[in-house]
Amino acid sequence: MNGLWLLSLQLLIAVVLTLTSVATSVQAEDKTVKESHDGAMERGDYAAAMRELRPLAEQGLASAQFKLGLLYDNGLGVPKDDVQARKWYEKAATQGHAEAQVNLGAMLVYARGGPQDYKMAIYWFRLSANQGNDLAQRKLGLMYERGDGVQQDFVRAYMWYSLGAAKGGEAGVRLRDAIAKRMDPDQIAEAQRQAREWKPKGKRA
Numbered sequence: 001m002n003g004l005w006l007l008s009l010q011l012l013i014a015v016v017l018t019l020t021s022v023a024t025s026v027q028a029e030d031k032t033v034k035e036s037h038d039g040a041m042e043r044g045d046y047a048a049a050m051r052e053l054r055p056l057a058e059q060g061l062a063s064a065q066f067k068l069g070l071l072y073d074n075g076l077g078v079p080k081d082d083v084q085a086r087k088w089y090e091k092a093a094t095q096g097h098a099e100a101q102v103n104l105g106a107m108l109v110y111a112r113g114g115p116q117d118y119k120m121a122i123y124w125f126r127l128s129a130n131q132g133n134d135l136a137q138r139k140l141g142l143m144y145e146r147g148d149g150v151q152q153d154f155v156r157a158y159m160w161y162s163l164g165a166a167k168g169g170e171a172g173v174r175l176r177d178a179i180a181k182r183m184d185p186d187q188i189a190e191a192q193r194q195a196r197e198w199k200p201k202g203k204r205a
Contacts (some may be wrong), residue, residue, distance in 0.1 A: 040052065045077075046071060046078075050077040050078055053067050057088060057091070062092040062097040065088045065089075065091045065095075065100070066088070066089065066092040066097050066103075069087075069088035069089040069092065070103075072088065073089075073103070081113075082107065083113045084113075085103075085113055086104065086113030086114055088100075089103050089104040096202075098128045099128070101125070102124070102128040102135050105121040105122070105125040108120050108121035108124070118148045121148075122148075122150055125140040125143065129163070130201040131201070132200045134163070134164045134165075135164070138160065138161060138164035138169070138171055138175060141157045141159070141161040141172075141175060141176075141179075142157070144160065145157035145179055154179055154191075155194070156191075158176055158180065158188065158191035158192075158195075159191045161175040161176035161179065164176075
């Protein structure tokens, strides 16, 4: 019995050490990405940022993939390339990167780097919005207000605008107040209730 207990304890310790090592490695990689990109950005050396980020992005690190997408999106260190930007945003978005999700959604709305697709834009906006990204919340509200890729719904639009204004975003306040003029008191009350009851969700649907 003592032998089995000791073996179990040793296995448990090995598992804990392995998980700790993995977590430390991920944190170290994220720190490397931040230092590489931010340092190069501060120096205005976008070519260096590209060189440092690409290997990490190709290894599957979401934060590097997102930042690589930003470089292509804005033509920093490389010629502006919407196809490449969309590709790298999508890689990061599928891993749950909220900022990549909202940027990918915007590219889908405006047919940048590929065909226009409102329904997929809503999918990515929703995933990002459900993580609490205020820009995605406002963009999702706009999709509901216009009825782009979804049935027009002022209550849902007001709700998402309200959430998008919760962190002090003036844009969310302006959009919410503008759509309120097109709603009756009962609709506004329902939208406010939905906003109060909303809770953030995980990275994926």
